[in-house]
Amino acid sequence: SKRCHYVIIITVDNFTQLPQLCLISYGQWEEEKYEDGVKWKFLEHKGPYFPPEYQPLPDNVHFYYNGQLKDIAAHYWEMTHEERSLIQDLDKCDFGEIHAMHKAKTEARKNMSKEEKQVKLIVDEYGYCLLDHHKERIGNFKIEPPGLFRGRGEHPKQGMLKKRIQPEDVIINCSKESRIPAPPAGHHWKEVRHDNTVTWLVSWTENIQGSNKYIMLNANSKLKGEKDWEKYEVARKLKSRVDDIRYQYLQDLKSKQMVTRQRAVALYFIDKLALRAGNEKEEGETADTVGCCSLRVEHITLHEQLDGNECVVEFDFLGKDCIRYYNKVPVIKKVFKSLKLFLENKQPGDELFDRLNTSVLNKHLSSLMPGLTAKVFRTYNASITLQQQLKELTNSQSHLLCHTRLISGLPLRANMQADMWLQMKLIHVDDSFSVRLVERKKAAVKRCEEQLLKLEVQATDREENKQIALGTSKLNYLDPRISVAWCKNMEVPIEKIYNKTQREKFAWAIDMTEADFEF
């Protein structure tokens, strides 16, 4: 089997009466396609791992309020009623001894080995499940511990108490015929259900936003791997349709229908600038961030002329995770004219695309191509760009910096560019030197050069006020088969570009990809 997944069956030979091993590739089951929406036939797991209870403070650790010794009930920060009425002023709190205790504890933990921390035991017990015929790793098997909610950016709910989750809050999902996980002693689950149309094993409702949290499989699982593969297949299909789709939305820019015209401009942004779809958000529930469809008047400025370009749109808004998007983009005349039209008689605070939302947009997209949604453009554009750049780079080796600059001009988010650059750079690190003496010095030179390159890129990025989050697009947007094929062609070991976790996640791609793979 190409997939490298096998099941070993131990039988007894009828004639010799000796045990014999039988190797069966799981391809036999792999072919078994489930009917629509069914994600598994058998699911068994141990349930979630609960965080430890609060411990009372040891006798020699004290808390002082207003200079006075105060015996707190010593749940570290969940106060009793009495404490709450007494302790009102943070400035009068002296956490010194508690802080020192914590510092000592982390120091002690540092010196513990992994066995002492019992990590392995917990992972072994709770970290795996049995899904159909496979033992699979679970992504997050721990219930989130209570704490103070921070949120990102100016979050209206920052500082709220995230409550401790009890077994009574937890829904278990598993097979009817599996061993149902036992709740902690003296407790019971909220519900045990057997829904094989979903992939989660455990869920609960979180009290800050009231949203659901899930325990799901690790990215290296078959279920997630197949989903990932499907995602890139949709993006590849877009490749063959993108010319038509672009032609279509350029036509739509002339439409007399406001919805159609707004849709066309939004698509232009999503395609050209890799903007996210931009759902509406409930005001006061989350930080004020936007995506394409939720852009407001104050987020763009139109310039007839700017820096020698005509029809420039200046974007300035907070996107996902409150990451600032700032960009000055020359656009085609029709888009510019449409934007002026959309802005007529509007005030800051008004929506730029007042007739459009993500639902309308995605419905249109899926009518153009099955499976097409706004986010597919991010995957498609990132992957196709990586492939093109790798081709160019291969034709003209060693012009790393030139290429870096080239990539910087592409319509991708900064972190995508950075990832691609990093990947290409890594690919070109060749460590096969023969002379030992020279080796060290050369390595040092190489390090300096790399550092220089990196710093130069950092400098340009910083200049343009971009954030770099390495790894994200490598993990989420770039079709791994492009890189795997490249490695095969260039005879670069795969370890050069993917670490262990990434190799596990992309096992499907590493297994199936031939050198001639074309995105």
Next chain:
DNA sequence: GACTCAACTTAGGACGTAGTTT
């Protein structure tokens, strides 16, 4: 069509660790 919600993907930051430099 507006609204709500479940289920899933995408994402940044904290932190630990190993290796390197000072």
Next chain:
DNA sequence: AAACTACGTCCTAAGTTGAGTC
């Protein structure tokens, strides 16, 4: 030995999407 750096892992927040309800 301390300080610094780069990288991987863990954690969970913050998005997207599609289905259901009214």
